[in-house]
Amino acid sequence: xxxxxxxxxxxxxxxxxxxxxxxxxxxxxxxxxxxxxxxxxxxxxxxxxxxxxxxxxxxxxxxxxxxxxxxxxxxxxxxxxxxxxxxxxxxxxxxxxxxxxxxxxxxxxxxxxxxxxxxxxxxxxxxxxxxxxxxxxxxxxxxxxxxxxxxxxxxxxxxxxxxxxxxxxxxxxxxxxxxxxxxxxxxxxxxxxxxxxxxxxxxxxxxxxxxxxxxxxxxxxxxxxxxxxxxxxxxxxxxxxxxxxxxxxxxxxxxxxxxxxxxxxxxxxxxxxxxxxxxxxxxxxxxxxxxxxxxxxxxxxxxxxxxxxxxxxxxxxxxxxxxxxxxxxxxxxxxxxxxxxxxxxxxxxxxxxxxxxxxxxxxxxxxxxxxxxxxxxxxxxxxxxxxxxxxxxxxxxxxxxxxxxxxxxxxxxxxxxxxxxxxxxxxxxxxxxxxxxxxxxxxxxxxxxxxxxxxxxxxxxxxxxxxxxxxxxxxxxxxxxxxxxxxxxxxxxxxxxxxxxxxxxxxxxxxxxxxxxxxxxxxxxxxxxxxxxxxxxxxxxxxxxxxxxxxxxxxxxxxxxxxxxxxxxxxxxxxxxxxxxxxxxxxxxxxxxxxxxxxxxxxxxxxxxxxxxxxxxxxxxxxxxxxxxxxxxxxxxxxxxxxxxxxxxxxxxxxxxxxxxxxxxxxxxxxxxxxxxxxxxxxxxxxxxxxxxxxxxxxxxxxxxxxxxxxxxxxxxxxxxxxxxxxxxxxxxxxxxxxxxxxxxxxxxxxxxxxxxxxxxxxxxxxxxxxxxxxxxxxxxxxxxxxxxxxxxxxxxxxxxxxxxxxxxxxxxxxxxxxxxxxxxxxxxxxxxxxxxxxxxxxxxxxxxxxxxxxxxxxxxxxxxxxxxxxxxxxxxxxxxxxxxxxxxxxxxxxxxxxxxxxxxxxxxxxxxxxxxxxxxxxx
Numbered sequence: 065x066x067x068x069x070x071x072x073x074x075x076x077x078x079x080x081x082x083x084x085x086x087x088x089x090x091x092x093x094x095x096x097x098x099x100x101x102x103x104x105x106x107x108x109x110x111x112x113x114x115x116x117x118x119x120x121x122x123x124x125x126x127x128x129x130x131x132x133x134x135x136x137x138x139x140x141x142x143x144x145x146x147x148x149x150x151x152x153x154x155x156x157x158x159x160x161x162x163x164x165x166x167x168x169x170x171x172x173x174x175x176x177x178x179x180x181x182x183x184x185x186x187x188x189x190x191x192x193x194x195x196x197x198x199x200x201x202x203x204x205x206x207x208x209x210x211x212x213x214x215x216x217x218x219x220x221x222x223x224x225x226x227x228x229x230x231x232x233x234x235x236x237x238x239x240x241x242x243x244x245x246x247x248x249x250x251x252x253x254x255x256x257x258x259x260x261x262x263x264x265x266x267x268x269x270x271x272x273x274x275x276x277x278x279x280x281x282x283x284x285x286x287x288x289x290x291x292x293x294x295x296x297x298x299x300x301x302x303x304x305x306x307x308x309x310x311x312x313x314x315x316x317x318x319x320x321x322x323x324x325x326x327x328x329x330x331x332x333x334x335x336x337x338x339x340x341x342x343x344x345x346x347x348x349x350x351x352x353x354x355x356x357x358x359x360x361x362x363x364x365x366x367x368x369x370x371x372x373x374x375x376x377x378x379x380x381x382x383x384x385x386x387x388x389x390x391x392x393x394x395x396x397x398x399x400x401x402x403x404x405x406x407x408x409x410x411x412x413x414x415x416x417x418x419x420x421x422x423x424x425x426x427x428x429x430x431x432x433x434x435x436x437x438x439x440x441x442x443x444x445x446x447x448x449x450x451x452x453x454x455x456x457x458x459x460x461x462x463x464x465x466x467x468x469x470x471x472x473x474x475x476x477x478x479x480x481x482x483x484x485x486x487x488x489x490x491x492x493x494x495x496x497x498x499x500x501x502x503x504x505x506x507x508x509x510x511x512x513x514x515x516x517x518x519x520x521x522x523x524x525x526x527x528x529x530x531x532x533x534x535x536x537x538x539x540x541x542x543x544x545x546x547x548x549x550x551x552x553x554x555x556x557x558x559x560x561x562x563x564x565x566x567x568x569x570x571x572x573x574x575x576x577x578x579x580x581x582x583x584x585x586x587x588x589x590x591x592x593x594x595x596x597x598x599x600x601x602x603x604x605x606x607x608x609x610x611x612x613x614x615x616x617x618x619x620x621x622x623x624x625x626x627x628x629x630x631x632x633x634x635x636x637x638x639x640x641x642x643x644x645x646x647x648x649x650x651x652x653x654x655x656x657x658x659x660x661x662x663x664x665x666x667x668x669x670x671x672x673x674x675x676x677x678x679x680x681x682x683x684x685x686x687x688x689x690x691x692x693x694x695x696x697x698x699x700x701x702x703x704x705x706x707x708x709x710x711x712x713x714x715x716x717x718x719x720x721x722x723x724x725x726x727x728x729x730x731x732x733x734x735x736x737x738x739x740x741x742x743x744x745x746x747x748x749x750x751x752x753x754x755x756x757x758x759x760x761x762x763x764x765x766x767x768x769x770x771x772x773x774x775x776x777x778x779x780x781x782x783x784x785x786x787x788x789x790x791x792x793x794x795x796x797x798x799x800x801x802x803x804x805x806x807x808x809x810x811x812x813x814x815x816x817x818x819x820x821x822x823x824x825x826x827x828x829x830x831x832x833x834x835x836x837x838x839x840x841x842x843x844x845x846x847x848x849x850x851x852x853x854x855x856x857x858x859x860x861x862x863x864x865x866x867x868x869x870x871x872x873x874x875x876x877x878x879x880x881x882x883x884x885x886x887x888x889x890x891x892x893x894x895x896x897x898x899x900x901x902x903x904x905x906x907x908x909x910x911x912x913x914x915x916x917x918x919x920x921x922x923x924x925x926x927x928x929x930x931x932x933x934x935x936x937x938x939x940x941x942x943x944x945x946x947x948x949x950x951x952x953x954x955x956x957x958x959x960x961x962x963x964x965x966x967x968x969x970x971x972x973x974x975x976x977x978x979x980x981x982x983x984x985x986x987x988x
Contacts, residue, residue: 085146085154086121089114089134092159101136101160102245104265106143107399108424111265125424126154128351128644129395133247133263134158135232141247143263149644176209183213187227190258191251192235193418199287202239203418207231216252227251227260235417236269240287241280243267244417266422285427287419290365290381292412296398299355302340308367311338313358316669327375335362342673344692347648351396351444357387358673358693365411372410381411396444397423449641450480453487454546455515455534456633458969460614460758460922460940462621462744463553463561467523468758471922472508472532473612473942474515474548475971477636484513485870488536490654490916491515492732496531500735503530506917509656509703510536512871514610516942518919527556529741535733537658540651544736545639550628551742557755561621562745576600576607578968578980584957584987590932593955593986597968599946599978606949611970611978615939615955617756618963618983624742630969631977655870656877657702657915660728663691663714676725678878679711680704683903686842687878696728701878704915711908721907756936784886785838790865791872799858807858811866813885815853818846820868820883832868832883833876837892842879853885862888925956932958944970962986 089101097118104111105122108130114120128148135141139160148154193200205211210231217223228248235244247263271277288294290308298307312335323334331337344356363383370381385408392405400406408415457474464470472493478484488510495504503525508517519532532550539546553561579598584591599607616622626632652658663674672695679686680702691697691714702708713721749755784790794807804815813820818831831849834841844852858864867873868883876884922940926932939955957964966982 083126083148083152083154084121084123085126085132085156086119087155087157088118089120089136089158089160090118091139092161095159098136098139098160101134101139101158102265103132103134103158104245106131106133106263107266107422109266109268109422110424111267127395131263132156133265134160135245135247136160137231138163141232141263180213183225183227184208184211186225186253187211187213187251190253191260191417193416194414197414197416197418199239199418200416203235203237206234206236208233211248222254225253227253237418238269239280239418240284240421241269241271241276242422243269244420246417264420264422281428284421284425288421288425288427290368290411291415291419291421292400292406292408293398293421293423295363295385295412296355296394296400299340299343300345300353300394300396300398304340308365310364310366311340312336312362312364313338313671314360314362316359316671325374325376327378336671339673339690342690342692344694344696347646348393351646352393352401353395354391354393355387356391356693357385358671360384360386363410363412368411370411383408383410383412385412399423445641445643445645448542448645448647451483451487451538452479452542452546452641453477453536453539454633454636455491455536455539455548456630457515457532457534457548457550458612458614458623458628458630458942459532459550459552460937461616462624463555464521465555465557465755465757466521466525468521469920469922470519470521470532471758471937471940471942472515472517472519473940474534475610475630476510476513476515477634478513479637479640481975486653488538488654489656489874490536490658491517492535492537493517493519493917494533494732495519495521496533496735496739497526498529498739498741500739502732505732509874509916511874511943514943517917518921519917520919521554525554527554529553529739531739533735536654537651537730538653540733541647541649542641545636547733548633549740551740552624553742553744553746555746558749559746560749560755562747563619563621575602576609576972576976576978577602578978578982580966580982580984582984587928589928589930590926591957591959591961591986593957593964593984595953595955595966597946597951599949599951599972601972607946608949608973609946609970609978610973611944611946611951611968612942613939613944613951613953614937614967615964616937616967617934617961618965618985620756620936620965621744622965622967622981624744629977629979630971631979634977652698652700655701655881656874657704657708657913658698658700659702659710659712659911659913660730661697661699661712661725662728663695663697663723663725665695665723670723674714674723677713677715677908679903679905679908680708680877683842685877685879686903687881697725699878701874701881702913702915703874703877705918706916707912707914710911710913711903711905712911713908725909727911727913754934756934758935758937784865785835787867787875787884787886788872790867790884790886791869792866794864796862799861799864802858804854804858807864811864811885812868813866813883815850818849820866832885833880835884835886837887837889840879853887856887856889860890862890862892864888924953932956934958934960938964957986 089098089103090096091098099114099116099118101114101118102111103114103120103122110122110124112120112122126148130146131143132146133141133143139162142158142160144156146154146156189195192203210229210233212228214226215223216226233246233248235246237244245265249262251260252258271280294307295309298304298309304311315334315336318334323330338358338361346354348354363385365381365383368381369379372378372382374382385406387406389405393401395401454477455474456477457472460471478487490507491510492507493505494502496502504519504522508515530552532552534548535546577600579600581596583594599609601607614622659678663672663676665672673691673693675688675690676697677688678699685702687699687701689697689699712725714723714725716722792811794810798807808815820832831844831846834844834849834852841852865886866883867876867880873880873884924939924941935958938957944951963986964984966984968978968980968982970978972978
């Protein structure tokens with residue numbers, strides 16, 4: 065007989081710092097103190113007895129949310145739910161009601177008969193241990209006579225036997241070394257199923273010697289492994305395979321009567337592996353989580369040898385878990401929080417009080433890296449803090465007129481720089497007026513942690529204060545503290561800001577110094593300023609840096625307020641998350657233009673977790689992702705501006721579309737806090753003076769200090785077919801001498817799993833993109849991919865290149881999301897990328913999707929045959945990479961301009977902030 069066992073444990077995660085809860089226990093009505101009353105945290109070893117004045121104090125690593133229980137013999141047991149909310153000390157008092165009808169121990173024993181004895185035997189099999197469990201021999205109820213039984217005959221449903229206890233059950237578990245006081249709340253025995261739950265206080269039994277301690281710890285760890293808590297933690301940590309669990313779900317299209325007892329025959333037919341990456345886990349706050357299960361899940365305990373009568377060729381334990389409502393709630397210890405949310409059967413359904421452990425028990429042994437992951441999970445605020453990012457932006461000048469282009473540049477700040485290549489590739493921005501109306505919005509790509517973009521301001525904007533707000537979708541998980549705000553004014557065309565006098569600043573010791581040298585030459589239509597910048601530390605060593613450079617006319621104010629400089633913004637790095645911070649991470653990381661949607665199957669019983677195929681245009685880009693156990697899918701990595709048509713469908717094994725999909729619109733975050741206004745003074749332009757405005761046409765490449773005739777001509781293959789430089793390359797020398805296994809090892813590519821050893825937080829990647837002589841090959845299944853790749857003899861190849869670092873593969877869009885292998889053969893003849901397959905959109909749904917914001921890029925090089933008119937911004941480059949401490953460029957200056965000012969801002973290669981304002985007076 066199998067029993068479904070559900071136990072409620074109201075308990076949450078223990079933190080690292082010790083906290084205290086104290087109070088007084090009194091008799092209700094008389095207010096007399098109750099000495100020697102028991103007060104404890106449910107299902108733990110944390111508890112204390114009251115003193116003569118009824119006072120108690122419990123110290124230790126208290127949970128963030130827990131149930132506190134107070135009891136005293138002859139009085140009603142009371143409990144209260146407590147949420148610490150980060151408090152280090154809590155006061156909680158109890159009033160206990162005296163029970164008039166208490167019977168003596170002699171009277172209770174006298175009332176027991178043969179029927180009670182039979183029920184007690186059944187009770188022990190359900191409550192303590194199943195009959196064949198050897199742990200049942202070492203657990204005993206010391207006061208069984210306090211238990212009462214009655215038969216309940218409900219109007220609907222089956223009759224059942226109900227058990228209750230007038231006093232806490234006193235258990236002694238000599239196998240695990242615990243004395244347990246169990247306050248039985250509910251106990252029901254049906255013909256073929258049972259359940260119970262209650263409150264438990266664990267106390268360590270005194271051990272005889274060190275050997276006994278060692279045996280008890282071994283048995284505790286043995287029982288933790290393969291327990292419900294261990295399984296739940298492996299789901300939360302997404303490492304069930306490492307913990308010895310394999311999860312499967314039944315194919316609803318195959319009736320039970322058509323299934324065999326041959327596991328390997330049924331695999332991928334009637335039972336399908338469950339991928340934990342697609343099991344939706346939603347944090348609920350206060351260290352609790354909701355796990356959504358797809359139907360009934362079959363759990364294989366690979367590390368537990370066990371005979372079973374379900375499969376004839378499987379020799380390990382098997383359990384079945386069902387969440388009747390589709391989900392169940394747990395805490396950070398893997399504890400079930402509600403008694404009716406999960407039904408267990410099979411091996412885990414055998415677990416009773418004989419194998420129960422307090423929830424503050426943590427195993428000492430290393431379950432294949434379990435403890436390392438567990439500690440990270442428990443210190444969730446530390447993990448989350450390591451994944452935080454915040455944008456910082458700077459504009460080309462301090463104020464604008466309607467219709468101008470606002471050029472913006474900046475960089476991402478990371479709490480942990482190592483995580484940079486796993487975090488966002490998309491920056492979202494909103495332009496808001498004083499009434500908090502969003503007047504314009506869009507997005508820019510983040511390129512290796514840096515940002516460059518432009519906002520074409522509407523010519524209908526009114527004069528007033530505006531706010532540029534920037535954030536990533538991922539930073540929305542952390543709130544306003546990780547958003548960027550920059551206020552600026554839009555002025556009337558006859559006004560300008562009162563300019564500050566700019567004097568070259570002296571750097572303090574330790575600052576990065578920026579020294580400027582320049583020379584002027586004249587041409588027919590403008591003057592050319594040849595600028596050289598030297599970046600030196602306090603010891604005059606050359607410093608490599610990433611900076612942005614702005615040059616404006618000397619009469620123009622360059623910034624609104626110093627508080628928006630990068631150095632001030634970097635103070636954010638010193639403000640980690642609070643220990644009590646938690647988030648359900650509803651907003652995923654974006655690696656390009658993204659699509660959020662939901663899949664709806666044709667039939668209710670069809671699975672919701674299915675592969676979803678997305679195609680841009682005629683195979684210009686493509687990708688495949690999986691929907692999760694609730695049908696939601698997320699695709700990220702497309703690279704395009706303005707908008708594009710994306711075809712989306714779920715495909716069956718024969719590549720035929722089925723079901724339907726809907727896109728989920730994304731709502732931009734609301735505004736919280738006060739509207740920040742810049743501090744500035746407005747002056748009227750002299751009547752004879754025209755406003756200096758920035759209007760530019762098409763993009764023109766930056767000037768380079770290499771003549772076109774001196775550049776070496778490259779073939780399409782040498783330029784990697786326009787895809788940029790790879791991050792790894794194998795050349796002819798290695799290809800002539802090494803095998804495919806050695807070559808792929810150098811590229812860190814696993815031919816069996818078709819995976820590069822790269823990491824993308826929270827994402828599951830598919831197979832990489834294969835390009836042969838510039839020919840892109842989409843939709844290769846794993847077998848076809850291996851056959852095409854390995855069909856080449858390495859010695860016949862010219863090069864093998866890999867794009868697998870989450871930076872170099874961005875140019876490939878979603879197609880290169882999980883990396884790219886580019887092969888050039890010695891006889892290759894293709895001259896450009898193309899697809900050997902054409903896309904058939906029949907059965908796909910077509911959706912318009914917004915891309916990155918397009919804008920007129922700043923032109924630093926004017927046409928040689930056109931007169932350069934006066935303008936506000938003469939030079940703007942937010943993406944400068946300073947090598948060997950030097951940077952050179954040309955700045956084109958209109959005739960009549962006798963003074964310009966430079967602003968250099970960024971960071972050194974060691975993360976030290978750089979900021980310099982440099983005025984330059986030009987000879988007429």
